[in-house]
Amino acid sequence: QVQLVESGGGLVQAGGSLRLSCAASGSTFSINAMGWYRQAPGKQRELVATISSRGSTNYADSVKGRFTISRDNAKNTVYLQMNSLKPEDTAVYYCKADSQRYPYWGQGTQVTVSS
Numbered sequence: 001q002v003q004l005v006e007s008g009g010g011l012v013q014a015g016g017s018l019r020l021s022c023a024a025s026g027s028t029f030s031i032n033a034m035g036w037y038r039q040a041p042g043k044q045r046e047l048v049a050t051i052s053s054r055g056s057t058n059y060a061d062s063v064k065g066r067f068t069i070s071r072d073n074a075k076n077t078v079y080l081q082m083n084s085l086k087p088e089d090t091a092v093y094y095c096k097a098d099s100q101r102y103p104y105w106g107q108g109t110q111v112t113v114s115s
Helices: none
Strands: 002-007 010-013 018-026 034-039 046-051 057-059 067-072 077-082 091-098 103-105 109-114
Touching (some): 002 091, 002 103, 018 034, 018 091, 034 067, 046 067, 046 077, 077 091
Parallel strands (some): 010 109
Antiparallel strands (some): 034 046, 034 091, 067 077, 091 103
């Protein structure tokens, strides 16, 4: 099984930056794509960004140009660099890792962007 632990969330002013990390452990050899999702209060969980095992990326339109997803396969870690943060980015951010058959989810980390 795979375990995912997110870190790096916190409180930041609008226009600021934050870097999230997600460290995977366990059967990490089974991981293919990884990604970040977020869920704001009263809203559905939505995709933020994904990255394949080879490094190809995909972003939600709302974060394009501001967020960058990356991964270090040797460290079994995926990152989300968030720049030019807006209050609407406030949410719990979840890390996801896809194996051949199962999705694995982290516990989430809170990101709060103040005006």
